Amino acid sequence: MRIVALVLAPLTALAACDDPSTTGDTEDSIPPIPFQMGPGLYAVGDETTIYSRTRLSVDGTYVDLDEAMEPVGGGTWEQRGEEMCFDPAGDGEDQQERCWTNSEPGEDGSFMSTRVDGEGSYRVTPLER
DSSP states (O other), X not given: OHHHHHHHHHHHHHHHHHOHHHHOOOTTTSOOOOXXXXXXXXXXXXXXXXXXXXXXXXXXXXXXXXXXXXXXXXXXXXXXXXEEEEEESSOSTTOSOEEEEEOOOOTTSOEEEEETTSSOEEEEEEEEO
């Protein structure tokens, strides 16, 4: 009986924490969660053309793929709040970390991704998740 009481006491306390009436939070006061990308295969381009495909892996790595689905680059990715950051492998001038913000997805699942420095914007379409 003591074991049951020891297990139920923390669960009851946790349940009370989730109750909005006990924390003062209401559905209107909780900020919306920004759209975030996740592991999967994405097409990157514009309204009419796919420039590349990028596969995001669960382990935080990514691979850029050409039309034949052959790797042409890669590195690591990380979601930081509302920003999606990519750090290409290597130290070349064109291999510096860049961060992007994503718009809410449209009906087809695609969204606009814009570099935080304003230097570019692309349409990103999920191909598989």
